[in-house]
Amino acid sequence: DTGVSQDPRHKITKRGQNVTFRCDPISEHNRLYWYRQTLGQGPEFLTYFQNEAQLEKSRLLSDRFSAERPKGSFSTLEIQRTEQGDSAMYLCASSFGESGNTIYFGEGSWLTVV
Amino acid sequence: GNSVTQMEGPVTLSEEAFLTINCTYTATGYPSLFWYVQYPGEGLQLLLKATKADDKGSNKGFEATYRKETTSFHLEKGSVQVSDSAVYFCALSSGSARQLTFGSGTQLTVLP
Numbered sequence: 298d299t300g301v302s303q304d305p306r307h308k309i310t311k312r313g314q315n316v317t318f319r320c321d322p323i324s325e326h327n328r329l330y331w332y333r334q335t336l337g338q339g340p341e342f343l344t345y346f347q348n349e350a351q352l353e354k355s356r357l358l359s360d361r362f363s364a365e366r367p368k369g370s371f372s373t374l375e376i377q378r379t380e381q382g383d384s385a386m387y388l389c390a391s392s393f394g395e396s397g398n399t400i401y402f403g404e405g406s407w408l409t410v411v
Numbered sequence: 412g413n414s415v416t417q418m419e420g421p422v423t424l425s426e427e428a429f430l431t432i433n434c435t436y437t438a439t440g441y442p443s444l445f446w447y448v449q450y451p452g453e454g455l456q457l458l459l460k461a462t463k464a465d466d467k468g469s470n471k472g473f474e475a476t477y478r479k480e481t482t483s484f485h486l487e488k489g490s491v492q493v494s495d496s497a498v499y500f501c502a503l504s505s506g507s508a509r510q511l512t513f514g515s516g517t518q519l520t521v522l523p
Contacts, residue, residue: 301454330510339415339500339513340455353510388454392509400504400511402447404454 299323301403303389309409310379317375318406322391329372330400331364332388340388346372379410413438417501417514424491424521432486432517434475434501442505444468444477444484449498449516458486458499491521 302321310316322329327348332340343362344354348369357363361379366372376383386405392398418433436442446458446468459468464479473488484501501514 328509332511337515339502339515340511342510342512345510390455390511398509399457399460400509401457402455 301389301391301401303387303403303406305406306404307407307409309411312381312410313378315375315377316379316408317373318387318389318408320372320374320389320403322371322389323393323401326391326393326401327369328392328394328400329366330390330392331372331374332390332402333358334386334388334405335384343374376408379408381410384408384410413442413503413505413512415501415503415512415514417517419515419517421518421520424519426493426521426523427490428521430486430488430491430495430519432499432501432519434484434486434514436482436484436501436503438482438503438505438512440505442503443509444475445502445504445511446473446475446484446486447500447502447513449500451497455500491519493521493523495519496521 304319330345331343334340346366361377364374388405390400390402392400414437416435443462445460447455448458459470461468461477467476475486498516500516502511
């Protein structure tokens with residue numbers, strides 16, 4: 298069990314560029330979550346998958362944000378046409394079972410938009 | 412909707428002092444309650460949890476009791492160490508998605 302893995306850990310991009318983050322959950326976990334955390338705040342829920350199905354995406358911040366989990370294993374979060382306000386840490390988390398149980402977090406991907 | 416309110420920080424204590432970080436919540440249904448900790452440069456780690464009223468979660472000397480009557484889940488430790496310096500987040504989960512709703516976090520600094 299290697300835990301939840303996220304890549305890249307840090308990304309600096311110019312405003313207007315697209316960025317993509319990858320998350321590899323704990324291997325037997327069927328639920329995968331994306332959160333965003335800004336400085337001085339708690340994580341904010343964005344979206345989640347159960348296996349390959351995206352069951353909640355209404356909290357994605359705008360239509361520039363999209364997430365996929367094509368084979369029910371790893372997931373990607375893409376931000377198109379980045380803005381300075383997108384600068385934050387993007388956290389991935391996973392859990393097992395229908396009830397969710399304990400949610401385990403990765404170390405996050407820091408995004409800086411300049 | 413669901414919400415979590417945490418005691419504002421930062422909190423600075425001397426080693427071996429008693430710690431309390433207050434947390435209250437608003438939720439529909441019967442939420443599970445959690446404390447997560449974030450050490451400098453690291454991701455969130457689950458510290459302890461409680462899934463029903465009157466349950467006590469405990470880990471590494473930290474404790475919190477799920478109080479439904481006061482909608483609270485205060486974190487306590489009898490004797491803090493320098494290594495406990497971190498940001499502590501109270502959170503709840505409820506509903507079919509079980510996603511977490513977090514408080515804003517409390518920065519704890521323990522001085523030797």
